[in-house]
Amino acid sequence: MSSPATSSDREKVVSKLPGWLRQNLKIRAAQHGIEIQAAVEQGIRDWCSLASATATVDTAGADSFSTFLPPGQWEEFRQVVTDRGISLIQGLAQSVQLWLDANPAPDVARPEVTRRIIVCNQKGGVGKTAITAGLGEALAEDPNALHAVRVAKALAKALRASDAHPDDAPTNDPLDIENLPGLGLRVLLVDFDPQCHLTNQLGATPLPMNGDSLTNHMAGDPKGDLRDLIVSIGDTPFGGRLHLLPACNDAFLLDVRLSAVRAREAALERALAPLEADYDVILVDCPPSLGLSMDAAAYYGRRRDGERPGQSGALIVVQAEDSSADAYELLTTQIDDLRGDLQVDIDYLGIVVNLYDSRRGFIATSSLQGWVDIKDPRVVGLIGDLKEQKEAVRMKQPLLSYAPKSQQAIGMRALAREIA
Known part of the structure; x- marks a missing residue:
């Protein structure tokens, strides 16, 4: 993923994410017209604010995934992952899935007159x-x-x-x-x-x-x-x-x-x-x-x-x-x-x-x-x-x-x- 124009006030982080989940994230972000990094940021923020972890996501075959996040968010996220006793990959996968669930694919815009x-x-x-x-x-x-x-x-x-x-x-x-x-x-x-x-x-x-x-x-x-x-x-x-x-x-x-x-x-x-x-x-x-x-x-x-x-x-x-x-x-x-x-x-x-x-x-x-x-x-x-x-x-x-x-x-x- 290329660095955004505002990369100077964001930090690049690297983890792993299953290919199917990465593809779903890419498509859904495009459907909503936002950057992938913004979707991941929102997903992590919402996930960290929950009282507990969400349902386990199948992370088999997870591969390298990188994005840009606000300074300090990744460290806060790592701490929450540790407190909940799950892997970093699982926490990221749950965060992304949480964002996908909160942002379903938009309906196709159909003309009023054919x-x-x-x-x-x-x-x-x-x-x-x-x-x-x-x-x-x-x-x-x-x-x-x-x-x-x-x-x-x-x-x-x-x-x-x-x-x-x-x-x-x-x-x-x-x-x-x-x-x-x-x-x-x-x-x-x-x-x-x-x-x-x-x-x-x-x-x-x-x-x-x-x-x-x-x-x-x-x-x-x-x-x-x-x-x-x-x-x-x-x-x-x-x-x-x-x-x-x-x-x-x-x-x-x-x-x-x-x-x-x-x-x-x-x-x-x-x-x-x-x-x-x-x-x-x-x-x-x-x-x-x-x-x-x-x-x-x-x-x-x-x-x-x-x-x-x-x-x-x-x-x-x-x-x-x-x-x-x-x-x-x-x-x-x-x-x-x-x-x-x-x-x-x-x-x-x-x-x-x-x-x-x-x-x-x-x-x-x-x-x-x-x-x-x-x-x-x-x-x-x-x-x-x-x-x-x-x-x-x-x-x-x-x-x-x-x-x-x-x-x-x-x-x-x-x-x-x-x-x-």
Whole structure:
């Protein structure tokens, strides 16, 4: 453990603690946003004030553990341990367990209104599907485990450095990485693209053409309950919190079928509304289209009555090259027109620059700077063009379970927190 900034008025102490207890302490302190040393200090203080020792803790396999405590506390603690006739290791273990019992894991912060995030761009090939999957995985990760996250200041540094020093973005500096608890949200990924990329990448099976589908529900011709089509993704790393509504090739006909539907802009909302109570976040992987289906997706992401700005809306995925800029203009024009025509608020949640590689030279670095200069919406994610995402797709596994410590996984977690 590194010395805190106030180490000059604290003393380093070394003892032993069982690995499982040390890990629980590390996770719980992170969940409460405090230093481990502060938790140990409080635990020792409370334990020493008790009339007697607490229940015995199994300290088998205890290993070296060090922390910083106020001057004199360790000596006082050693005296109490001696008076109670137990070992120093047992006393420390009881103190830590006492703090854990007094500070249970906090409940997951759930939104009052189910968040609806529309991942979109008119241009294909920018990686909308990868961002949808990675963001959903990051939102659903275990809240009782620690995961490597690139902190917000690191993203800002990478974006500043990208212009003058292209090789610095995205950053790989370990000092810019924090281990934080997962967000633990219940997430539904909706594959809204007839090409079924999200469905295939996550190892699920596209829905058959002669069965039920999201298209049928949007067109007013359901053949069953939409819940029956949902599949769970990666139960072990995501604890059953990550689900997928697979796509069907019949979505190629969606615009034609929607043309005969009344209030067609609300078709996606009518289909998904019955599912919203089961989820904290619904992410929609949109097709590279500016048709009626995109109108329905954008409308679904509009800000609802009582919903805070920036909770739901459009997350735009681009690349650092010129054609993405052209597609961006087309998409934002469509969304802005929909805003005006229907008098609704559709928030932009930000821009994600995906598949970035500064080695592509001036085109990449200058394009990245162009995205940064937009300011509104701002760049909320910078994801490198690295091999782990391609490997995860080939293996049909979620990126954050296939390569949880990769720079892309770290960036996905940063993105999840940027738009939280």
